[in-house]
Amino acid sequence: MLTLIRNARVFSPEPLHDVQVLIAGDRFAAVAEHIDLTGEELSVIDAEKGLLLPGIVDALTHPCGGGGEGGFQNRTPEIDFAGFVSAGVTSPIGALGTDSVARSLDVLYGHIMNLRAQGLGAFMYTGSYRIPPTTLTGDVARDITLVDPVIGVGEIAISDHRSSQPTVEELRRTAADCRLGGIINGTGGTTLVHVGDGASGLKPLRDALNGSELPTRCYYPTHVNRSRELLDEAIQFSKRGASIDITVSTVPEFVEQGEVPALQALTAVLETGVSPDRVTLSSDAGGSLPVYRDGELEGLTAAPPTALLELLQQVLRTQPDLAPAVTAAISSNPAAALNIASKGRIAPGYDADLLILKSDSFALSDVFCRGRCLMRNGNVNIQSTDGG
Ligand code: ZN
Numbered sequence: 038m039l040t041l042i043r044n045a046r047v048f049s050p051e052p053l054h055d056v057q058v059l060i061a062g063d064r065f066a067a068v069a070e071h072i073d074l075t076g077e078e079l080s081v082i083d084a085e086k087g088l089l090l091p092g093i094v095d096a097l098t099h100p101c102g103g104g105g106e107g108g109f110q111n112r113t114p115e116i117d118f119a120g121f122v123s124a125g126v127t128s129p130i131g132a133l134g135t136d137s138v139a140r141s142l143d144v145l146y147g148h149i150m151n152l153r154a155q156g157l158g159a160f161m162y163t164g165s166y167r168i169p170p171t172t173l174t175g176d177v178a179r180d181i182t183l184v185d186p187v188i189g190v191g192e193i194a195i196s197d198h199r200s201s202q203p204t205v206e207e208l209r210r211t212a213a214d215c216r217l218g219g220i221i222n223g224t225g226g227t228t229l230v231h232v233g234d235g236a237s238g239l240k241p242l243r244d245a246l247n248g249s250e251l252p253t254r255c256y257y258p259t260h261v262n263r264s265r266e267l268l269d270e271a272i273q274f275s276k277r278g279a280s281i282d283i284t285v286s287t288v289p290e291f292v293e294q295g296e297v298p299a300l301q302a303l304t305a306v307l308e309t310g311v312s313p314d315r316v317t318l319s320s321d322a323g324g325s326l327p328v329y330r331d332g333e334l335e336g337l338t339a340a341p342p343t344a345l346l347e348l349l350q351q352v353l354r355t356q357p358d359l360a361p362a363v364t365a366a367i368s369s370n371p372a373a374a375l376n377i378a379s380k381g382r383i384a385p386g387y388d389a390d391l392l393i394l395k396s397d398s399f400a401l402s403d404v405f406c407r408g409r410c411l412m413r414n415g416n417v418n419i420q421s422t423d424g425g
Contacts (some may be wrong), residue, residue: 045084048385050364062388063407092127092390099323100131113339118155124342127390127406130160137165166194167201181218188225190215197233208245224289252279262302280374286340317371320344352401
């Protein structure tokens with residue numbers, strides 16, 4: 038089955054001019070000005086000058102919901118197939134988060150496999166905030182080596198009152214076990230680290246690396262825009278070779294307390310000469326966000342899976358020069374940080390995961406994952422889950 042997409046502005050994530058994109062089966066087969074297809078049976082999509090982008094790789098989501106740290110009334114709900122597709126997220130990477138007691142990896146695994154069965158390229162982390170990490174098979178390296186959707190461990194919490202207050206040795210051992218799994222099966226092996234607002238910042242990671250043989254890039258810190266100080270630390274950490282992740286979902290109170298808004302943080306990182314492929318944006322979808330009324334905490338809401346798409350749409354409207362960098366930070370960069378070799382680019386040989394945005398409104402109109410159409414003209418193709 039061949040599909041040709043023409044008349045699109047392509048961000049591969051690099052901007053490409055006057056190219057057509059050919060999908061053969063589940064992969065991109067060609068990206069070129071002229072594609073010769075005489076005699077081939079072909080379906081053609083006219084993108085009507087819309088934008089063609091890689092499907093979003095969201096490095097931190099909570100598909101089974103998150104929260105729960107303020108009592109059971111604060112648990113946030115699950116994110117289903119339609120929730121991710123309508124947000125343009127073709128590869129959600131699922132994590133447990135704070136709660137590995139009343140939520141479990143078994144349930145997360147089932148949810149991720151359900152998303153896969155419906156056509157998404159979903160993955161997951163083993164573990165949670167805590168060390169020793171909760172696992173599926175009893176061992177982090179075994180989970181990564183033997184359980185297909187598991188690509189790393191995370192989000193392991195440091196510098197946070199909700200963390201297990203891990204020691205340097207525990208952080209080393211967890212990253213080493215994770216890396217071993219990644220070495221054995223040739224994928225993943227990245228330790229995603231939730232960095233809280235504690236004064237120690239990234240020091241636990243620097244201490245774990247100093248005096249060990251672990252490469253800096255085995256740690257992938259997230260929420261690094263929590264404060265200007267932490268962002269500066271993360272920039273230095275990235276210069277040693279690590280990828281760093283900026284959280285997009287926010288509330289005005291976080292910014293008042295010193296959080297650097299995602300776009301401002303991305304610009305600041307790029308201006309310091311950090312390798313532009315080492316900075317990523319994630320949604321923390323399903324994570325809990327506080328809701329205030331007249332300065333009083335009224336309750337919690339959940340970070341939406343649409344956060345990354347909405348940021349990109351805002352950039353396309355107001356700062357189009359930044360659009361390729363934002364696209365890279367939600368596609369090729371997280372795929373590289375997590376060693377997901379087949380995702381994140383519109384290039385021959387890569388999985389045919391793509392989005393088409395309308396030329397005028399930048400509204401999401403089409404979503405494909407591995408060559409399968411999951412949304413057409415703004416309508417999600419709900420996949421049957423009853424076997425019928
Ligand atoms: Zn977190």
